[in-house]
Amino acid sequence: MPWFTTDSPSRVINVALLGNGTVGKEVAQCITERHEELRARSGVAVQLAGVAVGEPSRHPEVPRSLLTTDPYSLATRADVDVVIEAMGGLDPAYPVVSSALESGRPVVTANKELVASYWSQLHKSAAAGHSDFRYEAAVAGAIPLVTPLRQSLSGDRISNFTGILNGTCNYILTAMDIHDQPFDAALQEAIDLGYAEADYARDVKGIDTADKAAILASLSFDTVVDRAAINCEGITNVSITDIRSARDRGHVIKLIASCQRPTHDDDNVPLEIDVRPTAIPRSHPLATVSGATNGIEIEAALAGNLLLCGPGAGGQPTASAILGDLFTVIRNTYA
Known part of the structure; x- marks a missing residue:
């Protein structure tokens, strides 16, 4: 052509x-x-x-x-x-x-x-x-997320969001959970499939997720987020033992980014933005977001609870x- x-x-x-x-x-x-x-x-x-x-x-x-x-x-x-x-x-x-x-x-x-x-x-x-x-x-x-926040939800009041925002990490954690793969083997598979960034350390250390959380928080709460101030923990220390322990309790470990609007509007009260591996019940909507898929829950005053899911990694x-x-x-x- x-x-x-x-x-x-x-x-x-x-x-x-x-x-x-x-x-x-x-x-x-x-x-x-x-x-x-x-x-x-x-x-x-x-x-x-x-x-x-x-x-x-x-x-x-x-x-x-x-x-x-x-x-x-x-x-x-x-x-x-x-x-x-x-x-x-x-x-x-x-x-x-x-x-x-x-x-x-x-x-x-x-x-x-x-x-x-x-x-x-x-x-x-x-x-x-x-x-x-x-x-x-x-x-x-591929999830339409930025545009809805800039347009469709711009007149609403978002109170919080919780999301799985890195396809590489989610692929690794899914492989560890479903196939009992060790971390290194699951990471190599993610690299081979083209899900991981060239510098995959940004993925597995949670840096990529924190970048995305900063963007979403800036849009959701009409503010400028200090990226360096975000609490960030990746998945490099998640072991098969952790995965199995969570499974035995009816939970699954996901790398979760979350942000909560302060209870009282005050420019002096910073947003609470957190990125860390979290064990969530398998009944939780995000627990079913598997492989390289991303998913995010948004709670808004008028629209209510929204769940958006879709492919989150790859060309x-x-x-x-x-x-x-x-x-x-x-x-x-x-x-």
Whole structure:
């Protein structure tokens, strides 16, 4: 299939893709192989203007003319309409994304560490450039979660949320519970299946979950969360003995992120955000969230209790969320 559309539609959207790893490859494939379908849905032609990578020789599937090792130049190039950031990490992601937003280019990102660490700065950059900033893919994979919090539930009052937000950890804990696999074997299986991050320590130490909890708390409670202040414990110390003990008591261990609104509204009272392995009854709705699936319970004053579940790890679920944000950006900016 072509990497560029060959006809002349009324509007062409040039996308700069930063990163071509597990997620980036899925996004590139969707844009290049489904461009007619995307055009039919969006009313515009979407094409890749360039792909920023660390080492071009490792990406033979991408035409050499599209590859660059300079994400900053690509993201701010005059012909680029939208930037999709799938590099991960903070450097060079933060300065590149910030510059793109300030230059008026909408940005879609899957980078939860970036969004959690530079929440205020990136939103200010977007406001300064009058640009759209979207990060549905940064939390819970394919589950529509960020958008409902930004829109559908924005007029409601959320009191708390409790969630399983890391597919890698949930896959490991499920394998330990159901198959009696030791931690190391379950981790290796998660890596082989493409669920784990390149730096899987961020997964198993709970860091990835804490990043996502910070984003959800900022959205849910209309505040700026100090990411460093979140209590965070991963699953590296969960043993088969712990798993079996919980099972014998009718419980299952999950890595749970939870946040409670303070009883009394007071700017001086911090949100209570916690990430830790927790034994929950098997009757609990989140107990049935297994494998690489994510799930979150949200309690709101008007909507009541909501439970959202879906694929939370892997290239395809994340790409689905990125493309959803891309469509939103196109509608908001170029329709």
